[in-house]
Amino acid sequence: MAVVLLLYLVAEIAAVWAVSSVVGLFGTLGLLVVGALLGSWLARREGVRALRSLMTAAQAGRGVQNEVTDGMLIAFGGVLIMVPGFVSDVAGLVLLVAPTRKLVRRAWLRRAERRMAAGGAKRVIVVDSEVVPDDPRHPVIESQ
Template identity: 60%
Template sequence: MAVIFLLWVIAEIAAIWAVASLVGFLSTLGLLLAGAIVGSWLARREGGKAARAVLDTARSGRSPLGEVTDGMLIGLGGLLIFVPGFVSDVAGLLLLLPPTRALVRRAWLKRLKRRGPLAPRGFGGGLHSSGRVIVVDSEVVDPSRHDRRDPPQRPVIEPE
């Protein structure tokens, strides 16, 4: 991860250096400032649209997974816009524009589906995929495992 961060910093410095060589130092600062202003306006506009889409989808009873993912990508795009540099500005702008955000969202959701289920099963997650009961603060989370009249038994914690 440190290597990726270092490469990103080097790319940002190289991009700023190249732009400053072409248009000058003050123009480069102006471009960075203009990118932050336009990006923040776009992030606010797209974020509002995403929030309304989540509410509308949830009200209709459908899963708002795509809309929530859009909101997450808009937030990441807005964060990248505020990081100084042209590489992060371009990446943030791509996440803020609906056509490219849709491509990233599809790829992200496809990756999540390959990794496992997107929603917990049962009551509050209840049974883990291995069939074990999840224990929180020494209490059994799944109420179907014991009768409510009998006090719950202290679970035995087995090493994995």
């Protein structure tokens, strides 16, 4: 994890350095501020859309996993936009724009399903208010 953080910091510094060598210090600061303002507006707009979509799906009785996942990705994208730097701004915009967010959501849900299938969570069945293990090799421990 420390290596990833170090690589991220190096990429951010290199990006800021490259942009500032082209547009200057004040141009770089202006781009960072405009990116944060534009990103916060986009995050707010997409967040409201995701909330409306969640409410519509819940009222229709459909599953809401896509809407909840979109909301989490939008929130994370908004946080990335607020972090100073161009790399984080690009990553945040990727999560805030609907078509790319849809691709990220699919990949994320696919990965979560694989992890669950590999034993990340145990299923249980409720029969007449009694919890019965789905797999008899893994008994359910009930708290008293």
